[in-house]
Structure formats: structure tokens, C-alpha cells
Amino acid sequence: MEYREIGRTGLSAGIIGLGSEHLDNKPYATVEETIHAALDHGINLMDLFMPGEEVRSNIGRALAGRRDRMMIQGHICSVDLNRQYDISRDLATCRKYFENLLRCLNTDYIDFGMLFFIDSAEDFSSVFESDLLEYAQQLKRKGTIRAIGASSHNPVTARRVVESGVVDLLMFSVNPAFDMMPPETDLETMIGDPAGSMTGMNPVRADLYRLCEQRGVGITVMKTLGAGKLLSREHTPFAEPLTVGQCIHYALTRPAVVSTLIGCQSAAQVAEAVGYLDLSESERDYAPVVGSRRNDFKGNCVYCSHCQPCPAGIDIAAVNKYLDIARLDEAHIPPGIAQHYRSLKKHGSDCIGCGSCEYACPVRPERAIVVRPVPIQVRSTDPEEYFRTHAKPAEPAPAGDDGWLI
8 A cells, every 4th residue: 555644644544545435234244344355455544424323333343453543534514314414513413423423433533523515605604613613623622533624525615624724634526527617516416417517627626736735734535436427438528438547546646635535345346446556557547538528638737647758857747736836825835845846856947848748748739649859839837936936945844844745
């Protein structure tokens, strides 16, 4: 398993995590098989948003004696009052269900207390401007939760969550179809009609990912496979269906992403998910498929590294990623970002202008058939210019600043 640091928390998670929704209403034997397989493969993070007592107890039983090897995202505000997966903003009700979660898991702490389903402006105000936020902060002060997180499907609201400075972790829906939808698209439309909603590479979502990396907020990914639609030739919005490995790789190449939470309900499915680690670069490569629908990524590097190798030895995806983060807020570039950029072996200033990257990029609006050198037209902007002009003078990095993800 490969592990990444979770923003500024000091914790690390495997790049493949476990989504447990499909363990709901399953016999204990299935739950045990799946969770034990996950642990055996090095998975150390799982999401548990379901409010049902049976599934919670089954998961707690399966983790007995191995609880310290699995970090849990446990959700505050997830209840089953009127339907299976309901939402409450009533403090007493939310406290009851969260305390039930602790009892069912037979534990005295949850690693990440996730404020559940913050999708609308109303959701934000009813949680972040209410006693529910104080409750979460109280749990953190007591050590009942180790960090505060939130789940969201809306990049506009999620940005407010991150800018609040309260959360260390954001659980967000990331896949190439969702990333091409308007920022205010609701979840039902995302799942039901991804092709009909796609308009182009959504800069609001891209900016959210960069903001999270800049602020040290890790992202765990839900809806990695687009509810399975991206794997279906009939339902995919692209010319060809993606593979599980390609979907995982797309998510893992977004800034700030720590782990993709893959829903599994058997040891075989866990093995298939972690099989991503054994895929070749060509098997992981999502760019040709994502670029097959339209030229919506024009002007936006998607960090796929399809342009490699660079004749000058530049890690083009890393350079562009740091540049995008620097551009996000030029007046407040985190010192760690500048340090990580300067630690690269080659920089944007080393570009020789051969143009090979432009012709190798699979999502260019007019992709050339043959890769060939071209005269210099526009040299890539060098992030060092931003760092020299805008970054603060060199000083010791604050604690936790080394946790920025590449």
C-alpha cells in the first residue's frame, strides 16, 4: 500500500480506502470478510456514514482487536429518522446517533468526526453557524474525535467549509464526469444524468482542490466510479468507459487528494481495488478516455503526466500543480509550496521550448498525429516568478507544513 499524509493532521492514509455503504444489510460474515481483507491489504481508512445499528455493530465486531489499525470517518448528523439515510440538524438527535456509533464500534474515539452532507448554503449555516459546530469542537477537545471533517458534493459550499478553517479533512465527490459539471449541480443529477450536465472542465471544482492543498486540508474521495456509470459503456458520458484503475488514478492526481474510498462487499472486490497498485502507467492512464468526449480541458493541466518524459527532465505535472496553487492566492502562498517547488530537480525556467509536451498532451483541442518539435511560441510560466514576487521571505516552515501533498 502507498500512503499519503492527511493534510496538516500528522496522520497518513492508504491511497485506497474502504467505503462501507455496501456492507449495510449484509450478514456479519460478509462484513468480516471485507474488513479483514482490507486490513490485510494495508487499507487503514474507512468511511462509516450509515446510521443503522446493525451495520455499525457488525463493523465494530469485525474490527475487534484491530481497531488501532483502521482510522474511521464517523459522521455527525447522519440518522435514520424518516428514511434509511436521513439528515438531522438537531443537536440532541445528532448527539444520540454519534454516541450510538461509539457504542456499536466498542470504541472511545473516532478518528475523523465528519459533519454530514454540507451541500447547500442552508446546510452550511445550520451546522457551521449553530451549536452543532460547537459540539464537534467539544468532541475534539475531549479527544473523542481526533480531527474534524465534513462531507459535501457541492464545490461552492465545500469552499466555504474549507475557508472556515475548522476542518482538517473534506470528503468530496471526485471523478472526471463530475469535474465537468456546473458547480451547483445537485447530487441526483450528477448520478442520474452525467452526460446531460457536463459543460466543460469546471474551474470551481479545480480551484477547490487547489485551495484544499494550499490550506492543508486533505480530501478523501467518494463517488470515484460515478456510481458505476463511468464503467458502463451504455451510461458513460465519454466515448469509451473508464476502468476502475483509471477512475482511481484520476482522483489520486487531483491536488490534496489523500485516498479514494472504494465501496466493497467482498474480499475479491477489495483485491480488485488494491490491484490499482500493480497497474502499469499505461493501464492507469485516463487521459485518452477523458479527452474523447470534447475539448473541455483546453488550457487546464489535468496532471496526468502524459507529456512525460520531458527532454529537459522537467516534472511538468508537478510544475503546473505548484503554479496553479501559487496563482490561487498570490498574496498568501504557503512557504511549504515554494519549498516543495524549489526541491524539484528541474524547474519551469529550465524549459527549452521544444514543444514536445504540447504535442504529447492527449486532451489538446487539436492533437497532432505525430510528436514533433515546434518553434517556441509561449514559454510555460515559471512558478518561481510567483514565489520570488509573492512568497514571504524564507523562514522556518510552521509545524505541519511539510504535509503538503503532491
